[in-house]
Amino acid sequence: MLSVCLVVVAVPMNPSGGLDLVCRPTQMNLSPVTNSLPRGIALVAFDGSAGEEFEIFAEEERLLSPGALPRRVTEFRLGRHAAHLALEQLGREPEPILRGSSREPIWPSGVVGSITHSRNLAIALVGRSSDSAGTGVDLENRDRYFPGLETKIAREDEQARLRQLDAARKAEMTLEIFSAKESIYKAFFPRVGRYFGFMTARIEPGQERLTGYFTEPIDPAYPRDRPMEIGRLWLDDSVLTWMVLPPD
Numbered sequence: 001m002l003s004v005c006l007v008v009v010a011v012p013m014n015p016s017g018g019l020d021l022v023c024r025p026t027q028m029n030l031s032p033v034t035n036s037l038p039r040g041i042a043l044v045a046f047d048g049s050a051g052e053e054f055e056i057f058a059e060e061e062r063l064l065s066p067g068a069l070p071r072r073v074t075e076f077r078l079g080r081h082a083a084h085l086a087l088e089q090l091g092r093e094p095e096p097i098l099r100g101s102s103r104e105p106i107w108p109s110g111v112v113g114s115i116t117h118s119r120n121l122a123i124a125l126v127g128r129s130s131d132s133a134g135t136g137v138d139l140e141n142r143d144r145y146f147p148g149l150e151t152k153i154a155r156e157d158e159q160a161r162l163r164q165l166d167a168a169r170k171a172e173m174t175l176e177i178f179s180a181k182e183s184i185y186k187a188f189f190p191r192v193g194r195y196f197g198f199m200t201a202r203i204e205p206g207q208e209r210l211t212g213y214f215t216e217p218i219d220p221a222y223p224r225d226r227p228m229e230i231g232r233l234w235l236d237d238s239v240l241t242w243m244v245l246p247p248d
């Protein structure tokens with residue numbers, strides 16, 4: 001199967017109550033992402049900027065707390081929609097994607113995946129477990145940056161590198177490291193089964209991509225010297241990072 005990129009715009013529910021989906025090209029160019037994906041990995045980016053209503057499985061809807069803010073409701077639905085469409089790209093019927101006790105999505109058996117959302121954009125990166133041992137995807141908007149963020153998410157060696165940059169580039173690079181570490185977390189959480197913090201990995205910048213290394217023995221298959229390739233792409237005001245672990 002080929003890697004798939006869909007930029008999908010959802011339109012309001014049609015009169016019969018079903019959900020219409022329209023695939024349209026948008027200004028967003030995700031080809032650097034899709035060109036980097038191994039075969040069999042599906043990426044779906046779901047743009048809900050027109051503010052339409054979205055429908056997801058009732059079992060998923062019940063995961064939202066009754067007091068969830070409208071923004072959270074929209075993001076959650078967008079993310080689940082993107083994930084359902086990604087499953088379809090793998091030839092699987094969409095099915096409810098429930099949630100574990102650490103908020104992780106529970107994928108159908110034989111599937112690995114990851115979800116991110118930022119405002120009106122949600123992205124799901126999904127594959128069969130025979131093609132990947134795990135995926136991670138993360139979006140961070142520029143407005144997540146504040147001076148001092150680096151002390152929370154970067155190790156001392158990473159901070160030393162950041163101090164050499166001018167203010168604008170430092171802010172960008174800090175967000176790249178932040179996002180890369182969140183992608184790592186999402187890819188590894190299902191394997192590791194527990195929380196691990198930002199100092200557990202270090203990120204080395206590169207022209208084309210970022211490289212991550214664990215600094216602690218988190219996963220026996222990933223000792224400290226095993227590099228993890230992490231893609232990075234700026235989309236307007238957000239940085240997108242992604243990683244696809246090879247099969248074990």
Ligand SMILES: CC(C)(COP(=O)(O)OP(=O)(O)OC[C@H]1O[C@@H](n2cnc3c(N)ncnc32)[C@H](O)[C@@H]1OP(=O)(O)O)[C@@H](O)C(=O)NCCC(=O)NCCS
Nearest residue numbers: 076102103104115116117181182185186189196197198201
């Ligand atoms: C869980 C976390 C990574 C989510 O990232 P975020 O930038 O806040 O939000 P995003 O929109 O990018 O991602 C949210 C999605 O992440 C997924 N997610 C949440 N917890 C997860 C976990 N434990 N494992 C895998 N995926 C998880 C969910 O699908 C969630 O969306 P949903 O609630 O609608 O299903 C982040 O809140 C967090 O806890 N980070 C601290 C841990 C960390 O990153 N350590 C660094 C290790 S090097």
